[in-house]
Amino acid sequence: MKDPRSLSFTTRAIHVGSEADPATGAIEPALYMANSFLLPYDASQMNWSASEGNIYTRNGGVNQKMLEQKIANLEGGEDCVALASGVAALSALFFTKLKKGDHVIFSTVTYIATYRIFHELWTEKWGIETTITDCTDIEEIRKAIRPNTKLIHFETPGNPTLCICDIAAIVKLAHAHGILVSVDNTFSSPYNTRPLEYGVDFVVESLTKYINGHGDSMGGAVIGSHEDLEQIRYQAQVNIGGVISPFNAWLIQRGCSTFPLRMQVHNDNALAVAEWLERQPCVSFVAYPGLKSHKGHELAKKQMEHGFGGVLSFGLKGEHDLYNRVVTHLEIFTSAVSLGNAASLIVFIGEDDERMYLYPEEFHNGFYRVAIGIEDKNDLIRDLRQAFTAEGLETAD
Numbered sequence: 001m002k003d004p005r006s007l008s009f010t011t012r013a014i015h016v017g018s019e020a021d022p023a024t025g026a027i028e029p030a031l032y033m034a035n036s037f038l039l040p041y042d043a044s045q046m047n048w049s050a051s052e053g054n055i056y057t058r059n060g061g062v063n064q065k066m067l068e069q070k071i072a073n074l075e076g077g078e079d080c081v082a083l084a085s086g087v088a089a090l091s092a093l094f095f096t097k098l099k100k101g102d103h104v105i106f107s108t109v110t111y112i113a114t115y116r117i118f119h120e121l122w123t124e125k126w127g128i129e130t131t132i133t134d135c136t137d138i139e140e141i142r143k144a145i146r147p148n149t150k151l152i153h154f155e156t157p158g159n160p161t162l163c164i165c166d167i168a169a170i171v172k173l174a175h176a177h178g179i180l181v182s183v184d185n186t187f188s189s190p191y192n193t194r195p196l197e198y199g200v201d202f203v204v205e206s207l208t209k210y211i212n213g214h215g216d217s218m219g220g221a222v223i224g225s226h227e228d229l230e231q232i233r234y235q236a237q238v239n240i241g242g243v244i245s246p247f248n249a250w251l252i253q254r255g256c257s258t259f260p261l262r263m264q265v266h267n268d269n270a271l272a273v274a275e276w277l278e279r280q281p282c283v284s285f286v287a288y289p290g291l292k293s294h295k296g297h298e299l300a301k302k303q304m305e306h307g308f309g310g311v312l313s314f315g316l317k318g319e320h321d322l323y324n325r326v327v328t329h330l331e332i333f334t335s336a337v338s339l340g341n342a343a344s345l346i347v348f349i350g351e352d353d354e355r356m357y358l359y360p361e362e363f364h365n366g367f368y369r370v371a372i373g374i375e376d377k378n379d380l381i382r383d384l385r386q387a388f389t390a391e392g393l394e395t396a397d
């Protein structure tokens with residue numbers, strides 16, 4: 001691909017990094033399961049921690065590099081490191097950019113591992129200072145800034161409340177203070193939002209989710225400048241590990257060809273289901289940034305290009321076990337964590353969840369987090385309706 005810049009997102013998702021195999025002429029990328037590569041005649045001058053060239057698959061494998069090229073392109077970044085999981089990507093970034101005595105501001109609403117790292121593990125083990133902050137409120141972030149603040153990390157929409165943060169405003173504030181900004185873009189995905197266009201320093205994606213899209217592999221990526229990414233390769237990929245398996249990289253690369261098409265259906269289906277849920281008398285609240293009732297709706301419209309993603313949360317008017325019983329009646333939705341699969345998934349988060357105090361009031365009695373899949377949206381609505389009815393709950397059209 002000579003100059004992919006003039007091509008649309010959909011075309012680039014198919015073609016960038018997916019060249020025909022030069023060795024055989026096969027029109028789809030080959031899978032290279034080797035863990036090691038032939039050395040030159042005299043290898044005595046080689047840097048065993050280098051990531052360029054082919055030495056050893058922990059330094060960078062063939063399929064990993066093809067995937068990195070595609071993801072960097074779709075996020076609009078100079079470079080990308082693909083690792084074993086979204087969490088491996090988050091920790092590679094944090095490990096490389098943070099050191100003892102640094103302060104981190106992170107959002108009240110994040111993936112659980114981010115919370116665990118910044119709230120417990122790294123504070124206790126490595127002397128990183130952290131402040132958990134409502135990142136939907138720029139004044140709260142401003143108040144949390146300290147002389148040693150190194151990084152602001154957030155998600156938009158946030159997992160699981162779907163709160164929306166103002167990427168441009170946070171970048172402006174952070175950079176005025178010399179603070180780095182990283183965004184976990186997993187919920188929105190590069191199809192809807194490309195945070196690098198707003199000037200953030202790093203984007204993290206769980207490739208496990210929408211980009212792979214088939215619920216059959218795990219991966220993660222950090223996207224940013226070439227200089228920063230070389231540092232992440234050298235420090236975290238090669239020396240901490242967490243490298244992606246060639247097969248997972250190959251699966252994710254294959255899944256990515258249909259990612260824009262799938263994402264549009266996730267966007268459309270989730271909006272239809274959210275609008276239907278909002279009309280149901282038995283539903284106590286619906287959190288989805290595509291709804292006009294959502295606090296972040298206007299901002300989400302600006303930041304999310306094609307739609308509002310496939311995840312929504314909602315509550316029922318009822319007690320704890322009602323949530324469990326309703327799930328047993330569902331025929332299409334599967335009770336499982338994760339998101340971005342073709343199939344719709346639902347998970348009940350109970351009222352005693354350890355982070356409930358960080359969420360808005362309406363979540364406090366427990367709620368469902370729903371990952372809307374790419375099935376027919378009317379089938380999804382019918383499935384929810386029959387499960388509600390089976391428990392004697394009142395529904396509307």
Ligand SMILES: *Cc1c(COP(=O)(O)O)cnc(C)c1O
Pocket residue numbers: 085086087088111155159184186187206207208209218219220
């Ligand atoms: C799933 C998820 C992660 C972690 O990704 P894994 O691939 O499961 O390690 C990180 N952030 C968000 C927002 C996620 O949904």
